[in-house]
Amino acid sequence: MSVRLTGRGRGPKSACKRANFPKETSESQNRPLSYSCHALNINARCEFNWIDREKTLASLSIQGVSKTFPNGHRVLDDITIDVASGEFLTLLGPSGCGKTTLLKAIAGFHPLTSGRFLIDGKDITTLPPERRNTAMCFQSYALFPHMTVAENILFGPRQNGAGKAECHARLEAALQQVDLAAHATKLPSALSGGQQQRVALARAMAMRPGVILFDEPLSNLDAKLREQVRFEIRALQAEHGFTAIYVTHDQAEALAMSDRIVVLNGGRIEQIGAPDEIYDRPATRFVADFIGAANILKADILGLAGETTWRVRTDLGEFDIRSESDPKAPNHFICWRPEAAEIVPDTGAPQTNTFRAVVTAQAFQGNVTDVIVKSGASDVAYRIQTRRPLAIGASVTLRIDPASFCFLEAAT
Numbered sequence: 040m041s042v043r044l045t046g047r048g049r050g051p052k053s054a055c056k057r058a059n060f061p062k063e064t065s066e067s068q069n070r071p072l073s074y075s076c077h078a079l080n081i082n083a084r085c086e087f088n089w090i091d092r093e094k095t096l097a098s099l100s101i102q103g104v105s106k107t108f109p110n111g112h113r114v115l116d117d118i119t120i121d122v123a124s125g126e127f128l129t130l131l132g133p134s135g136c137g138k139t140t141l142l143k144a145i146a147g148f149h150p151l152t153s154g155r156f157l158i159d160g161k162d163i164t165t166l167p168p169e170r171r172n173t174a175m176c177f178q179s180y181a182l183f184p185h186m187t188v189a190e191n192i193l194f195g196p197r198q199n200g201a202g203k204a205e206c207h208a209r210l211e212a213a214l215q216q217v218d219l220a221a222h223a224t225k226l227p228s229a230l231s232g233g234q235q236q237r238v239a240l241a242r243a244m245a246m247r248p249g250v251i252l253f254d255e256p257l258s259n260l261d262a263k264l265r266e267q268v269r270f271e272i273r274a275l276q277a278e279h280g281f282t283a284i285y286v287t288h289d290q291a292e293a294l295a296m297s298d299r300i301v302v303l304n305g306g307r308i309e310q311i312g313a314p315d316e317i318y319d320r321p322a323t324r325f326v327a328d329f330i331g332a333a334n335i336l337k338a339d340i341l342g343l344a345g346e347t348t349w350r351v352r353t354d355l356g357e358f359d360i361r362s363e364s365d366p367k368a369p370n371h372f373i374c375w376r377p378e379a380a381e382i383v384p385d386t387g388a389p390q391t392n393t394f395r396a397v398v399t400a401q402a403f404q405g406n407v408t409d410v411i412v413k414s415g416a417s418d419v420a421y422r423i424q425t426r427r428p429l430a431i432g433a434s435v436t437l438r439i440d441p442a443s444f445c446f447l448e449a450a451t
Contacts, residue, residue: 096124097159097172097249097282099145104154106140106306114140116306118154122250125280127273129293132303133329138286141303142252145284147171158249169198174243175252178259180235182227188238189214189223195246213241216275233264240272244281253285257292269296290330294318302326318376324447327374334421335374335447340366348441355394355414360444368449377409379443380423385436393438396421398429412437 099122106115114137122128130138143149145156147168155164163171174195182191192213196206214220217237227235236256243251256272257265273296276283287293293300294314302309302317302325310322321327324335338351338358349360351373360373383393396412399420407424412435414421423437 096280098122098124099250099282099284100157100160101141101145102155102157104141104144104156105152106137106144106149107152114306115144115152118306118308120301120308120311122282122284125282127276127283127285127296127298129285129287129297129300130303131287131290131293131300131330132309133288136303137306138288138303139254142175142254142284142286145171145250146173146175146252172249173252174246174248174250175254176236176239176243176256178255180227180239180256180259182235182238182242184227187224187226188219188230191227191238192242192245195242199246209245209247213245216244217241217271231264232260233268236260236268237271240275244275244279248281250282250284253283255287257287257289265292272296294330302329304329320445321374321447324372324374327445327447332377332422333374334377335372336419338371338373340369340371350391354417354419356389356391358392358439358444359441360446361441362444362446364446366446366449371449372447373444374447375439375444377422377424378407379439380421380437381440382425382435383438385434390438392441393436395434395436398431398433398435400431401428403428 099120101118101120101122104115104118105113107113116137118137118141120128130141132138140149144151147163147166151164155162157163158172183194186194189210192210193206196209201209210223214223217240219234219237219241222230222234227238230238239256240251253272257268260268269292285293285296294317297314299311299313300317301311304325310317310326312320317326318330321330321333327333327335336353336355338353338360341350341352341357344350344359345361347361347363349362349366351358351360351371353373358373385395394414396414398410399413400411402409407426408428410423410425410429411420412423413419429435
């Protein structure tokens with residue numbers, strides 16, 4: 040799509056006038072985008088890049104941020120995070136953990152009790168939202184219902200005083216990037232949920248902010264569409280390199296999209312790390328239990344069984360655990376993921392890293408079957424995954440590889 044703009048402009052003030060896009064008709068809804076810009080009174084041809092990496096990439100530093108509500112509830116407690124330019128950082132946690140409050144504080148909607156925010160080294164803590172070099176994608180999309188797609192996208196640049204040529208260059212590129220060129224003259228009510236979310240993203244990116252803030256943007260979409268839009272957002276971020284702060288309570292979403300994840304609990308940081316680190320090496324019981332499924336049990340440290348292998352005693356028997364770190368305390372919690380359990384032949388003799396169990400329940404999930412087992416006289420249930428269903432009441436021998444365990448915090 041190429042748009043030729045003719046005439047002469049008169050600066051930022053005239054740029055804020057409403058464009059004369061054609062009225063939406065049933066006929067125009069199904070044809071490619073085609074509209075005249077003669078009424079825009081500009082002499083320019085819009086053919087330059089929508090995103091200038093040198094201007095839009097920005098780092099964010101969150102330094103000692105705390106927030107206490109008037110009722111005395113401390114929702115954020117000394118949060119410190121450094122976000123690199125172009126990084127996709129996800130704030131993950133249960134309801135009430137402080138993730139949305141932190142996002143809105145970055146945007147300027149919540150004043151801080153203490154701490155500060157810096158974007159590219161500039162303190163923005165006391166600046167109003169419109170001067171923070173950020174843009175936000177809301178859970179509810181927050182599109183103007185009386186404005187067309189094009190007018191929604193152009194709203195921010197116009198309010199910031201961008202010239203008409205620049206406004207419409209951004210519009211042309213934005214529509215192409217989110218694949219909505221054929222829908223530019225439609226109202227939001229004529230779009231699907233996924234299309235509305237793409238309009239919201241295009242509107243945010245058209246502002247050319249240093250940081251884009253996402254407040255659970257996919258929670259209103261059905262499962263299949265949520266997965267599709269998830270990949271679209273990540274692909275756009277990877278292509279243009281904007282810095283993203285993304286809030287979600289969906290663990291799969293966080294694992295799939297993030298460069299790093301910040302797990303929050305009760306207003307505090309439980310762990311910061313890459314998705315595979317968070318999943319494979321959770322630092323605390325909370326992280327292990329919150330991210331995916333985990334089997335957690337108490338272990339007594341017996342000593343070294345190799346250069347980086349520790350032998351422990353649990354209610355399930357003795358296990359070797361491969362770990363580069365020294366558990367230090369004599370008692371620890373350890374965990375292993377359900378997919379780490381392997382069904383092996385029963386030799387009749389005790390073996391390290393194996394235990395016998397009985398199948399008590401199962402649920403077919405398509406590609407895997409979730410199986411609940413119990414071992415011995417213990418009432419504790421453990422979760423494993425198998426490729427095929429097992430008979431209820433069947434006895435199985437399970438083996439856990441030493442590298443599949445991880446130490447959590449010390450047990451008291």
